[in-house]
Amino acid sequence: MTRRCSDCGVRDRSLCGSLNDTELVHLARLGVQRRLVRGESLVRADDPPLICANLQSGAMKVSSVTAGGDDAIVGLLYPGDFIGRPFAGSDHHDVVALTDVELCVFQRADFERALTEHREMEQKLLQRTLAELDRARRWLMLLGRATATARVAGFLDDVQRRLGVNDCQRGMATESVAFDLPLSRGEMADLLGLTIETVSRQMTRLRAGGIIDLPGGRAVVIRDAAALAEAADAFA
Amino acid sequence: MTRRCSDCGVRDRSLCGSLNDTELVHLARLGVQRRLVRGESLVRADDPPLICANLQSGAMKVSSVTAGGDDAIVGLLYPGDFIGRPFAGSDHHDVVALTDVELCVFQRADFERALTEHREMEQKLLQRTLAELDRARRWLMLLGRATATARVAGFLDDVQRRLGVNDCQRGMATESVAFDLPLSRGEMADLLGLTIETVSRQMTRLRAGGIIDLPGGRAVVIRDAAALAEAADAFA
DNA sequence: CGCTATCTTGACTTTATTCAAGGCTTGTGG
DNA sequence: CCACAAGCCTTGAATAAAGTCAAGATAGCG
Numbered sequence: 001m002t003r004r005c006s007d008c009g010v011r012d013r014s015l016c017g018s019l020n021d022t023e024l025v026h027l028a029r030l031g032v033q034r035r036l037v038r039g040e041s042l043v044r045a046d047d048p049p050l051i052c053a054n055l056q057s058g059a060m061k062v063s064s065v066t067a068g069g070d071d072a073i074v075g076l077l078y079p080g081d082f083i084g085r086p087f088a089g090s091d092h093h094d095v096v097a098l099t100d101v102e103l104c105v106f107q108r109a110d111f112e113r114a115l116t117e118h119r120e121m122e123q124k125l126l127q128r129t130l131a132e133l134d135r136a137r138r139w140l141m142l143l144g145r146a147t148a149t150a151r152v153a154g155f156l157d158d159v160q161r162r163l164g165v166n167d168c169q170r171g172m173a174t175e176s177v178a179f180d181l182p183l184s185r186g187e188m189a190d191l192l193g194l195t196i197e198t199v200s201r202q203m204t205r206l207r208a209g210g211i212i213d214l215p216g217g218r219a220v221v222i223r224d225a226a227a228l229a230e231a232a233d234a235f236a
Numbered sequence: 237m238t239r240r241c242s243d244c245g246v247r248d249r250s251l252c253g254s255l256n257d258t259e260l261v262h263l264a265r266l267g268v269q270r271r272l273v274r275g276e277s278l279v280r281a282d283d284p285p286l287i288c289a290n291l292q293s294g295a296m297k298v299s300s301v302t303a304g305g306d307d308a309i310v311g312l313l314y315p316g317d318f319i320g321r322p323f324a325g326s327d328h329h330d331v332v333a334l335t336d337v338e339l340c341v342f343q344r345a346d347f348e349r350a351l352t353e354h355r356e357m358e359q360k361l362l363q364r365t366l367a368e369l370d371r372a373r374r375w376l377m378l379l380g381r382a383t384a385t386a387r388v389a390g391f392l393d394d395v396q397r398r399l400g401v402n403d404c405q406r407g408m409a410t411e412s413v414a415f416d417l418p419l420s421r422g423e424m425a426d427l428l429g430l431t432i433e434t435v436s437r438q439m440t441r442l443r444a445g446g447i448i449d450l451p452g453g454r455a456v457v458i459r460d461a462a463a464l465a466e467a468a469d470a471f472a
Numbered sequence: 473c474g475c476t477a478t479c480t481t482g483a484c485t486t487t488a489t490t491c492a493a494g495g496c497t498t499g500t501g502g
Numbered sequence: 503c504c505a506c507a508a509g510c511c512t513t514g515a516a517t518a519a520a521g522t523c524a525a526g527a528t529a530g531c532g
Contacts, residue, residue: 087359093373421480
């Protein structure tokens with residue numbers, strides 16, 4: 001099933017925003033649409049880096065396996081995010097689907113050629129990698145210094161922002177925002193460098209404080225975004 | 237004092253390795269040699285990103301100021317490292333000299349033009365940024381999960397490797413490696429997300445275990461590099 | 473020589489982990 | 503439709519880790 005990818009899911013937010021239609025069509029011809037179910041890997045740490053991809057829908061995790069054999073999540077990918085290491089060596093990370101996902105996958109060689117031919121695309125990729133680095137550094141601060149509550153609050157805040165959720169169904173003044181977490185408690189624990197129990201306790205505490213609501217399953221409602229952001233910043 | 241920078245300190249390890257001499261000279265003409273003393277800032281978080289630079293000697297830190305007003309170090313720069321955000325918006329980080337440093341500084345616009353004219357340079361910069369991202373992620377794992385001992389051991393291990401120190405003065409079989417830390421205990425604490433006291437205790441513990449020696453001041457001698465690496469990996 | 477910074481060490485407190493048990497969901501088969 | 507099993511989530515009590523507060527010890531520096 002090698003259906004071509006009609007627009008690579010990149011038209012709006014991604015690498016190709018600056019390309020004209022002809023170029024876009026050219027790039028689209030190189031990409032292959034692919035789906036993964038929850039739990040499937042796109043890239044494994046020791047693979048030679050043969051592919052690049054754009055995530056179109058769903059969420060994925062970037063993880064390493066620690067010396068102790070634990071799964072350590074070092075990044076999350078949301079729609080529009082780029083996967084791969086053009087012009088570079090091995091990646092040393094696994095990239096695994098957290099939900100069912102849709103991707104536009106390129107052979108690395110094809111993608112590199114496209115980058116070489118389309119200068120602006122390369123610049124965009126550079127910008128984006130720099131932005132990703134900034135995000136990693138922000139996260140570094142969170143993980144290095146923040147309390148358990150701040151980590152959990154920061155994570156919820158980040159997810160909400162990255163998913164670009166907005167609850168416009170009713171024109172009410174309520175600022176509540178609802179969404180489903182792409183991760184289990186265990187995965188959140190891996191991500192935040194905490195234990196499952198601690199994550200659970202902090203979620204409970206945020207609910208007790210009226211900041212969020214947990215209707216059940218993986219659903220989360222943010223009742224007070226300002227308080228959540230404040231909890232994320234609280235370094236004490 | 238706007239002396240031109242003769243080779244930008246980049247000939248060996250850096251962006252310009254792939255350029256021929258003519259191109260190198262062209263780039264060098266754009267750069268200005270600059271020195272900062274310990275504690276001086278090159279970039280402030282809220283500055284518009286007007287410059288790019290290559291670090292030639294010394295060490296610098298990349299830091300943010302937390303909501304609580306603390307200084308949170310999110311990265312270190314060693315000779316050969318690149319500073320700046322070509323083609324991108326603001327950086328949101330301070331870049332401050334940890335020791336006296338020498339830099340080759342470019343006006344951002346000049347540097348962007350050079351990147352545009354020298355394709356290979358741009359690819360190298362991309363690669364390097366991707367590598368930096370990987371390093372940030374490795375660090376993320378360390379900060380997220382590691383114990384205090386592992387953080388300190390990992391940091392020493394990283395410094396040793398990044399400084400490329402080798403103790404060849406005498407042909408002895410001893411694998412001991414000696415160097416001076418570029419950071420105070422307080423800065424190490426910021427960097428590792430620990431307190432000064434904890435850093436101090438862990439250093440003492442590593443010394444008690446015969447893994448390192450602390451002759452005084454900021455000097456460190458690594459007595460048993462293997463044990464140090466093991467301590468850094470110990471997630472328990 | 474004395475002053476100030478920085479670093480080390482100790483006693484106590486706070487925070488998160490560990491271990492252990494119980495509850496809620498979900499899916500399956502009777 | 504209900505019972506039951508499996509997985510995930512929550513909660514509690516005990517333990518271990520790092521932080522805080524408070525003295526001293528060293529090292530630079532004038």
